[in-house]
Amino acid sequence: MHRLSLAIAATAASLASALPADAPPPQVPATPDAVIAAAPASDWRRISRYELLVMDLTPDAKGAPRRVVIQLVPAPFSQKWVDNIRQLVSERWYDGLAVTRVQDDYVVQWGDPDADDKTKAKPLPRFIKAVPESDYTSPAVTKNPLRNPKTGWTNAIVDPYAMTQFWDGWPLGRDSGVSLDKGPRNWPIHCYGTVGVGRDFSPDTGTGAELYAVIGQAPRQLDRNIAVVGRVISGIEYLSSLPRGTGPSGFYKTPEEYTRIKQVRLGVEVRDLPEYEYLSTDSPSFGAYLNRRANRMDKFFIEAAGGVDACNVPVPIRTVKK
Amino acid sequence: MHRLSLAIAATAASLASALPADAPPPQVPATPDAVIAAAPASDWRRISRYELLVMDLTPDAKGAPRRVVIQLVPAPFSQKWVDNIRQLVSERWYDGLAVTRVQDDYVVQWGDPDADDKTKAKPLPRFIKAVPESDYTSPAVTKNPLRNPKTGWTNAIVDPYAMTQFWDGWPLGRDSGVSLDKGPRNWPIHCYGTVGVGRDFSPDTGTGAELYAVIGQAPRQLDRNIAVVGRVISGIEYLSSLPRGTGPSGFYKTPEEYTRIKQVRLGVEVRDLPEYEYLSTDSPSFGAYLNRRANRMDKFFIEAAGGVDACNVPVPIRTVKK
Numbered sequence: 001m002h003r004l005s006l007a008i009a010a011t012a013a014s015l016a017s018a019l020p021a022d023a024p025p026p027q028v029p030a031t032p033d034a035v036i037a038a039a040p041a042s043d044w045r046r047i048s049r050y051e052l053l054v055m056d057l058t059p060d061a062k063g064a065p066r067r068v069v070i071q072l073v074p075a076p077f078s079q080k081w082v083d084n085i086r087q088l089v090s091e092r093w094y095d096g097l098a099v100t101r102v103q104d105d106y107v108v109q110w111g112d113p114d115a116d117d118k119t120k121a122k123p124l125p126r127f128i129k130a131v132p133e134s135d136y137t138s139p140a141v142t143k144n145p146l147r148n149p150k151t152g153w154t155n156a157i158v159d160p161y162a163m164t165q166f167w168d169g170w171p172l173g174r175d176s177g178v179s180l181d182k183g184p185r186n187w188p189i190h191c192y193g194t195v196g197v198g199r200d201f202s203p204d205t206g207t208g209a210e211l212y213a214v215i216g217q218a219p220r221q222l223d224r225n226i227a228v229v230g231r232v233i234s235g236i237e238y239l240s241s242l243p244r245g246t247g248p249s250g251f252y253k254t255p256e257e258y259t260r261i262k263q264v265r266l267g268v269e270v271r272d273l274p275e276y277e278y279l280s281t282d283s284p285s286f287g288a289y290l291n292r293r294a295n296r297m298d299k300f301f302i303e304a305a306g307g308v309d310a311c312n313v314p315v316p317i318r319t320v321k322k
Numbered sequence: 323m324h325r326l327s328l329a330i331a332a333t334a335a336s337l338a339s340a341l342p343a344d345a346p347p348p349q350v351p352a353t354p355d356a357v358i359a360a361a362p363a364s365d366w367r368r369i370s371r372y373e374l375l376v377m378d379l380t381p382d383a384k385g386a387p388r389r390v391v392i393q394l395v396p397a398p399f400s401q402k403w404v405d406n407i408r409q410l411v412s413e414r415w416y417d418g419l420a421v422t423r424v425q426d427d428y429v430v431q432w433g434d435p436d437a438d439d440k441t442k443a444k445p446l447p448r449f450i451k452a453v454p455e456s457d458y459t460s461p462a463v464t465k466n467p468l469r470n471p472k473t474g475w476t477n478a479i480v481d482p483y484a485m486t487q488f489w490d491g492w493p494l495g496r497d498s499g500v501s502l503d504k505g506p507r508n509w510p511i512h513c514y515g516t517v518g519v520g521r522d523f524s525p526d527t528g529t530g531a532e533l534y535a536v537i538g539q540a541p542r543q544l545d546r547n548i549a550v551v552g553r554v555i556s557g558i559e560y561l562s563s564l565p566r567g568t569g570p571s572g573f574y575k576t577p578e579e580y581t582r583i584k585q586v587r588l589g590v591e592v593r594d595l596p597e598y599e600y601l602s603t604d605s606p607s608f609g610a611y612l613n614r615r616a617n618r619m620d621k622f623f624i625e626a627a628g629g630v631d632a633c634n635v636p637v638p639i640r641t642v643k644k
Contacts, residue, residue, distance in 0.1 A: 104559045105514050133624060159481050160616070160629030192427050192539045202624050217514045217540055217633050221618050224625045237426045237566040244559040294482070296543050302455060302524050303546045307482030309631070311539050 032292045036316045039285035044277040044318070045169065047071055052267030052276070053089065053230065055110075057099070057238055058260045068235035069267075070195050070213075071276070071317075074168055076138045077188050078227045080131040081197050084208035085229060089264050091125045093209070098258035099242060103250025105216030108239040109198055110261060111209055124209060131205045136224050140184035142167050142174050153287025154294075157310045161220045164189060164310035166281035166290070171310045173223055188228040191218045191311035195230040215240040218311040233276060233317050274319040281315060289316065354614045358638045361607035366599040366640070367491065369393055374589030374598070375411065375552065377432075379421070379560055380582045390557035391595070392517050392535075393639075396490055398460045399510050400549045402453040403519050406530035407551060411586050413447045415531070420580035421564060425572025427538030430561040431520055432583060433531055446531060453527045458546050462506035464489050464496050475609025476616075479632045483542045486511060486632035488603035488612070493632045495545055510550040513540045513633035515558050519549040537562040540633040555598060555639050596641040603637060611638065 029035045051074065057066040072082050088094060094110075101109035114120035142165040148155035157164045162173040165186075172186040190196065194214045199206030205227065213232050232239070242259055245252040252258055267273055279286050294308035351357045373396065379388040394404050410416060416432075423431035436442035464487040470477035479486045484495040487508075494508040512518065516536045521528030527549060535554050554561070564581055567574040574580055589595055601608050616630035 102563075104562055136624075157482055160479055160631055161627045162629075201621055216538070218631070220631065220634070221615075221623070221627050223627065225623050240426055241424075241563050241565055243563055293543075299523055301543070301547050302458075305483045305543050305545065307484075309482055309540070309542065312542065 028288045028292075030292070031296075031298045032289050035285060035289045035292055036279065039279055039283070039289075039316075043280050043283035043285040044320075045280050047233075047276040047278060047317075049267030049270075049273065052233075052273070053085070053264060054267060054270045054273060055094070055264045056262040058262050060238075066235065066238040068213075068238055069233050069273070069276075070230045071233045072230045073170065073188050073228060076141065077170075077186075078135065078197075078229050080129065080135055081206070081208045081227045081229050084128050084131075085211075086266065087125060087127050088208060089266055092263070093122070093125060094261055094264035097122075097261045098255075099239070099261070100245075100258060101212075101249065101251045102215075102239075102242045102244050104244045106214070106219065106250065107212040108215055108242060109210065109212040111198060111211065113255065113258060115210060124207060128207050128209070130207070131227070133203055133205055135205075136227060137185040137187040140174060140177075140186045142172055142186055144184075148282065148287060150282050151284045151287040153284070153291060155287075157308065157313070159309060161223065162189075166286065166313075166315070169278040169281050169315050171313070171315070187224050189218070189310065190214055190220055190222050190228065191231070191314070192216070193232040193236050193314075194218075194228055195232060196222065197227040197229055199226060213239050218309075220311075234319075274321075277318055277320055279316040286315075289313075350610045350614075352614070353618075353620045354611050357607060357611045357614055358601065361601055361605070361611075361638075365602050365605035365607040366642075367602050369555075369598040369600060369639075371589030371592075371595065374555075374595070375407070375586060376589060376592045376595060377416070377586045378584040380584050382560075388557065388560040390535075390560055391555050391589075391598075392552045393555045393598070394552045395492065395510050395550060398463065399492075399508075400457065400519075400551050402451065402457055403528070403530045403549045403551050406450050406453075407533075408588065409447060409449050410530060411588055414585070415444070415447060416583055416586040419444075419583045420577075421561070421583070422567075422580060423534075423571065423573045424537075424561075424564045424566050426566045428536070428541065428572065429534040430537055430564060431532065431534040433520060433533065435577065435580060437532060446529060450529050450531070452529070453549070455525055455527055457527070458549060459507040459509045462496060462499075462508045464494055464508055466506075470604065470609060472604050473606045473609040475606070475613060477609075479630065479635070481631060483545065484511075488608065488635075488637070491600040491603055491637050493635070493637070509546050511540070511632065512536055512542055512544050512550065513553070513636070514538070515554040515636075516540075516550055517552040517554060518544065519551055521548060535561050540631075542633075556641075596643075599640055599642055601638040608637075611635075 029038050051072045053070040055068040059065055098113050099110045100113050112122045146156040155165055164171050164173055171189050173189045174186050177184045192214055196212055197206035197208050198210035198212055247253045290313050293313050295304045351360050373394045375392040377390040381387055420435050421432045422435050434444045468478040477487055486493050493511050495511045496508050499506040514536055518534055519528035519530050520532035520534055569575045612635050615635050617626045
């Protein structure tokens with residue numbers, strides 16, 4: 001598996017013989033990486049620095065910095081929690097808190113280690129408000145068709161959990177709403193790197209003071225049960241490679257095991273942050289990328305699956321020189 | 323998310339109101355963990371020690387041991403590679419090699435760091451044989467029905483990649499074989515913790531001298547393209563929490579970054595190994611477990627997905643006192 005993820009163009013012959021039903025024209029690059037590399041500037045969208053959280057952990061044992069960059073989910077999703085999070089950053093509330101839980105193949109979680117002890121818990125700013133459970137979903141923003149009318153490409157992936165469509169750079173679950181006597185709903189789904197709001201049992205929905213990031217197989221059972229507020233777009237390895245906690249559910253047993261949070265800032269507050277762009281999910285390039293992820297023709301592959309999981313189509317994100 | 327993975331019985335009222343179409347009778351425990359805890363001894367199967375690989379990494383920085391236990395895939399799957407691996411263990415060939423690659427959300431890989439340098443590569447024992455690519459799959463061992471006739475429960479999960487059925491403790495992909503003018507085929511699928519055989523480009527299939535374990539979202543695109551030979555059943559955290567390599571594809575740039583392999587042995591050679599059992603995938607308990615994974619009624623959940631990914635139904639494995 002030496003070159004497993006390298007992008008190497010298939011020969012025209014092998015490409016022609018393997019064309020799937022929803023095949024791109026032959027001039028489309030043969031691999032996902034090649035599609036991304038060939039995407040024109042017009043297919044990329046700038047991510048607002050106001051949508052970015054920059055979490056600096058304390059330096060590692062060798063003194064190297066550990067910066068985790070999180071993109072917050074856009075409106076209309078989870079905005080009351082996102083507002084709470086921006087408020088908490090504004091109050092510098094997260095600074096000095098810690099990663100308290102690392103459960104293998106599940107989540108890394110951070111917040112106030114004393115949150116469960118009323119005598120020691122860090123008080124929340126008074127502006128932080130409770131959020132109704134109904135806000136785990138939103139009235140539908142995606143349209144129904146399985147094909148994106150703007151690009152002609154497949155636009156939906158149906159899996160055992162739901163239909164997923166890509167919208168404004170995010171994978172969204174979608175239902176008909178019929179089972180609830182309501183209209184169709186959308187919700188951001190849990191994939192590797194997704195950031196959500198820790199909570200206790202219903203009707204508690206969490207405030208955003210305690211957050212987690214997914215570091216394993218997509219825990220899609222959490223969709224519509226917990227608030228997705230963002231995704232890690234840089235530095236996930238500083239979370240995913242932390243030692244696993246040995247207490248129940250991966251909580252650390254002693255404070256000595258915690259990784260401390262130096263500070264959390266909004267992107268607009270951080271001078272040395274690069275600009276980030278995502279590949280527009282309404283662009284022809286994204287349609288080709290999704291197709292190539294589902295029908296691998298890289299030289300390494302012998303038999304293409306002909307399908308792909310929504311969480312195996314990570315939306316391409318890049319940094320750009322200013 | 324304090325108690326996210328705790329098993330807490332739903333009230334009878336909430337259980338009754340949430341019964342899905344394929345609902346278990348009310349006496350079935352309400353959560354996956356409770357189903358496992360209630361499974362009778364007759365539903366568990368011993369894993370042969372001859373099917374276990376025990377890989378001891380060198381101790382960690384604090385001197386703590388790091389043992390990874392791998393269950394080899396049973397016949398008829400990948401047996402030529404499995405034979406090679408047993409031969410390599412018999413020759414003590416893996417002892418002293420290293421983890422050379424850790425790519426976030428993908429794989430940890432180990433083998434001979436000098437494999438690509440013919441002047442320095444460790445020679446392979448002469449019994450190690452090449453394996454044909456056709457052996458990535460096997461003539462079907464699963465039957466077609468979506469419901470397990472032995473238990474009356476759902477037995478198949480259809481997702482964008484394939485139909486998956488559980489057989490002898492393993493999730494197997496299945497197709498009709500029609501597209502290849504052959505009969506139906508099965509193959510073990512790639513989930514978190516799956517162990518496979520590193521290889522270069524086709525028609526190279528790898529020997530088993532270089533292995534990898536999945537540490538991220540199931541890379542199902544590799545199914546039928548690479549040999550699955552096992553799964554990590556204990557100690558995955560010693561692989562998944564290793565620092566990520568900063569070279570291309572997560573390879574380490576310098577030998578100083580390697581984690582060394584002290585030794586690899588078969589289970590039959592290791593005196594202090596516990597006995598392992600898996601929950602029979604033909605048992606009523608497994609059927610109930612799968613259903614509960616797909617229809618979460620734990621107190622934490624508000625809305626059940628009504629479906630589940632095959633890789634989100636890890637086959638329960640436990641240690642037993644001798």
